[in-house]
Structures are given as C-alpha cells and as structure tokens.
Amino acid sequence: MSALAEPNRLQIVELLRRKPLAVGEIVERLGLHQPQVSKHLRVLSEAGLVEVRPVGQLRIYRIRAQALKELDTWLDPYRRTWDERFDQLDDVLRDLKEKDKGKRNGRRK
Amino acid sequence: MSALAEPNRLQIVELLRRKPLAVGEIVERLGLHQPQVSKHLRVLSEAGLVEVRPVGQLRIYRIRAQALKELDTWLDPYRRTWDERFDQLDDVLRDLKEKDKGKRNGRRK
DNA sequence: CAGACATATTCCTGAAGGAGTATATATGAC
C-alpha cells in the first residue's frame, strides 16, 4: 500500500489504468525524468502492482488487476461497517465503566 | 492514502474497525508507546480517516467510514478494467508502429 | 487546592526514500 502513497506513482498507476505504456511514454505524459520513472516502476513492480513485457528495446508496463483486487478485498470488512447506523459509542462507554470499576475495587483492597 | 502506508497506522485502523477505542487501549493492544500512538492518531485524524470524541479524560477514536468509501470509489474504474479478458497489448503494439513510422518519415525528410 | 491519570506536544536523532546527474546495459538500424 505504501507503493501507492507516492503521488507520482499513483499517477503512473492511473495512466496505466487506461492502457499499457512504454517507459518513454510515461515520461512524456508526466513530465518526469526518465530515471525517476524507472525507479517508480521498479517499486510498483516489486509491490506487484504492475508487470513488464519487453517488446524490442521497449518495456511495456501494465497494471496487474489482481493487486487492486486485493485492495478491494481489504475493504470488504469496512463495507459492512459503514452501513451500520447505530452508534457503537454506547457499548464502548459501558466497557469502560466495567473496567474502571475493576480498577477501583483493586485499589481499595 | 499515505496515511495508511505506515504499518502501525494500518494496524490502528484495523483495530478501530471492530469498535471505537480510547488511546490507552490502543497502546495496550499494539504494545506501542503512548506518544507514538497519539502522533499516529493525529496523522490519521488529519487525513480524515478517524475522528475523536472526548469522554471525560479519555479520547475515543473511531473510524470515519466515509474516508474508506472514497478509497472504494477510487477503485471503481479499476473494477471495470479487471474483468476485461482481452489483452490490450495488441492495441499498444499497433500504436507504437504508427508512431515509429512517423519518426522514420520525419527523419528521411 | 494536591495528586493521579489520560493524552498531547516538543525536541532530538537516525533511517528511508525521492530528486538529479552521470553512467551502464541492451536492443535495433546500418
């Protein structure tokens, strides 16, 4: 996930979302220096977010959909949460009171 | 998104997914030092990922579901992509050939 | 008020990582 934290890398991913691209094309479109793009692609590649295929002297990078599916899967439990309308704060407060009572008793002994 | 890049912060978010917690409880469960937890919570808070509610001398933190919905929304375009089975590589190669032809003609003039 | 407890903030240090430049490697054309 830290691979997507870097703004330029996020841009690269969004570029590759449309279609696979060679390094030089990414350089042109983002206006970055070539070595930086190569390094970012390296990070993305090691994170499993993109994959390469050499074509002649070019290297075509494209997105690995599966990696983003994993992110999607990670979100699943939250999807369940964000529809629950009841406020769990009450439960929390009850728990805290229980815990506090325990401490007090312990102290009095 | 960079807020979630830090492992401990990610853990905090996953802890808060179950239910809101006070700072001290997060400290206990993750075995981190209290100042670090407070700092991480600050980052998460500024990123809009969590929100606070003071209860006595405690501060109860909980997840802001909306923030994660935004991540979910960001994934939407990719959801469309990762079901397409046809390989876009052919298109790319055609484009490259066109481009190359242009260069060659330009050079000969 | 004092003193205990919960949390936040400050300062310092060290490690990670992005940017820039130069260079290395690989492929294709001639």
Added chain:
DNA sequence: GTCATATATACTCCTTCAGGAATATGTCTG
C-alpha cells in the same frame, strides 16, 4: 563492427518522518 535509442542502475544530496524521552496540557478525585 558503430551509432542511436530505450531503459536501468549507481551515487549523492536533501527532505521527510518514525521512534524515544521528557515535558506540557487537561481532567477527575478527594
């Protein structure tokens, strides 16, 4: 083979940021 092109790597500089310790702020109890 030489040369041009495409990409990767190495090295240095500099900024960001997480960890640690000490301290400050705030709140409750008596």
